[in-house]
Amino acid sequence: MSSPRKIGQVLSSPVPGQEEAIQGWIYRTRSSGAIVFAVVRDSSGVIQVTVKKGNLPEGEFEAAKSAPVESSVIVIGKVFEDKRAPGGYELKASSFKLVGGADPFPITEYQSEELLLDNRHLWIRSREQTAVMKVKASVLEGARAWLKANDFTEVTPPILTQNACEGGVTLFKLKYFDREAYLSQSAQMYLEALIFSLDRVYSLTPSFRAEKSRTTRHLTEYWHLELEEAWTDNDGNMEVQENLVTAMVEQVLKDRQAELRLLGRDPADLKEVRPPFKRVRYSQAIEALKAKGFDLAFGSDMGAVEERAFTAEERAPIFVTNFPREIKAFYMKEDPTDPATVKCADMLAPEGYGEIIGGSERETDLGTLTARLKAQEIPLEAYQWYLDLRRFGSVPHSGFGLGIERVVRWICKLEHIRDAVPFPRTVARCYP
RNA sequence: GCCGUCGUAGCUCAGUCGGUAGAGCGUGUGACUGUUAAUCACAAGGUCAACGGUUCGAUCCCGUUCGACGGCGCCA
Numbered sequence: 423m424s425s426p427r428k429i430g431q432v433l434s435s436p437v438p439g440q441e442e443a444i445q446g447w448i449y450r451t452r453s454s455g456a457i458v459f460a461v462v463r464d465s466s467g468v469i470q471v472t473v474k475k476g477n478l479p480e481g482e483f484e485a486a487k488s489a490p491v492e493s494s495v496i497v498i499g500k501v502f503e504d505k506r507a508p509g510g511y512e513l514k515a516s517s518f519k520l521v522g523g524a525d526p527f528p529i530t531e532y533q534s535e536e537l538l539l540d541n542r543h544l545w546i547r548s549r550e551q552t553a554v555m556k557v558k559a560s561v562l563e564g565a566r567a568w569l570k571a572n573d574f575t576e577v578t579p580p581i582l583t584q585n586a587c588e589g590g591v592t593l594f595k596l597k598y599f600d601r602e603a604y605l606s607q608s609a610q611m612y613l614e615a616l617i618f619s620l621d622r623v624y625s626l627t628p629s630f631r632a633e634k635s636r637t638t639r640h641l642t643e644y645w646h647l648e649l650e651e652a653w654t655d656n657d658g659n660m661e662v663q664e665n666l667v668t669a670m671v672e673q674v675l676k677d678r679q680a681e682l683r684l685l686g687r688d689p690a691d692l693k694e695v696r697p698p699f700k701r702v703r704y705s706q707a708i709e710a711l712k713a714k715g716f717d718l719a720f721g722s723d724m725g726a727v728e729e730r731a732f733t734a735e736e737r738a739p740i741f742v743t744n745f746p747r748e749i750k751a752f753y754m755k756e757d758p759t760d761p762a763t764v765k766c767a768d769m770l771a772p773e774g775y776g777e778i779i780g781g782s783e784r785e786t787d788l789g790t791l792t793a794r795l796k797a798q799e800i801p802l803e804a805y806q807w808y809l810d811l812r813r814f815g816s817v818p819h820s821g822f823g824l825g826i827e828r829v830v831r832w833i834c835k836l837e838h839i840r841d842a843v844p845f846p847r848t849v850a851r852c853y854p
Numbered sequence: 855g856c857c858g859u860c861g862u863a864g865c866u867c868a869g870u871c872g873g874u875a876g877a878g879c880g881u882g883u884g885a886c887u888g889u890u891a892a893u894c895a896c897a898a899g900g901u902c903a904a905c906g907g908u909u910c911g912a913u914c915c916c917g918u919u920c921g922a923c924g925g926c927g928c929c930a
Binding site for chain 1: 855861864865866867878879880881885886887888889890891892893921922923924925926927928929930
């Protein structure tokens with residue numbers, strides 16, 4: 423007898439009559455007197471197992487008949503083509519061993535969002551969740567491969583910090599012995615410190631935001647891909663961004679087309695993602711939105727509704743550049759050709775999915791930076807080390823932060839960002 | 855921080871113009887040798903979120919609290 427194979431392998435090259443062993447979990451069962459149909463799943467797929475009384479020991483038949491959904495099993499049997507079987511092939515069992523029984527599975531045909539979230543540790547076994555996690559792995563794989571090929575060094579910034587990177591964004595505060603510290607909401611400043619020795623760096627870390635945001639695109643804990651490069655202006659950085667995102671999409675298209683289809687995303691949608699991405703200045707975006715009937719003035723930020731309208735018809739991400747200085751962070755460099763604005767770019771995912779990257783060229787002038795901090799009433803003490811970076815061989819540099827789950831949400835066409843992460847942390851939920 | 859919706863069986867919901875409740879699924883028992891989240895029969899299963907008020911009487915009306923979900927703002 424051969425050693426167990428993955429169900430996906432068995433189905434991809436089925437040899438009628440060949441004996442196979444599989445190990446997995448019961449997805450559904452139906453019984454009809456002396457015959458039991460058990461659909462078994464593993465990480466690679468599902469197959470119907472047909473268990474007939476008399477073809478195997480009586481105890482094993484009884485076990486198959488009464489095994490609840492999500493029981494774990496090892497099945498040996500011969501593969502046969504059968505039009506009546508879902509998937510076209512089935513395994514006729516000669517051995518059915520129950521490994522772990524199961525209580526009645528709490529997730530059934532009828533589900534509410536609350537039930538699924540309360541039972542997230544069990545719901546992640548679903549085919550949809552499994553597909554999303556596979557796509558996410560490919561997104562990260564594609565990113566890391568591209569970054570390595572382009573000479574970016576992965577670095578490991580701290581998660582515990584005393585810096586509030588972006589003024590106004592809420593931090594999770596915690597006790598750090600006899601002092602206070604925060605969970606990091608961005609590694610940017612640490613990456614800026616690291617470019618002086620490594621030139622081009624990136625990090626992949628969790629970021630934490632204590633915003634009480636109840637939306638389909640916010641998590642309080644999310645995976646943040648941040649990148650910083652020396653000797654590069656905002657335009658150069660945008661090229662990095664569009665090539666990186668394209669590499670992510672290409673990796674997914676290479677390895678995960680079946681998963682995309684299962685999730686309702688036509689892989690063809692993503693084939694239009696290739697550089698260069700469209701570039702639109704903020705002022706042009708405002709004018710375009712006004713033409714669509716939105717009531718906006720220069721200086722007001724694009725809201726969710728506007729952002730959705732602006733990207734609804736797009737098939738690939740677009741950049742919005744040159745936001746007004748007043749609504750952006752203190753470290754963004756003023757654009758000398760348009761001093762009301764800063765040299766920044768947001769990358770918006772198409773189809774209304776909205777912002778996936780926020781990036782900018784960084785202010786390098788010590789005086790300007792200090793003035794901006796004061797103007798935003800940010801205490802200077804905690805930033806002395808950061809300001810030092812401008813005192814010792816400052817160079818033009820740019821960088822950005824990308825929300826991994828936002829990219830996954832867009833690629834997988836998910837309604838809610840919480841399904842882009844196995845155990846979502848939102849304002850109302852930290853369990854399981 | 856603001857606005858909105860909801861909370862009835864393990865699950866999804868219906869219902870009671872105020873007189874303490876039903877269905878489907880699931881579960882249990884039985885039947886069935888080709889099912890497709892099978893079918894048939896029988897059965898068990900409920901402090902109607904919590905607390906307070908109005909009332910002869912509240913799951914239903916009113917108030918408060920808690921919890922969940924949705925939207926806005928903010929961001930990735």
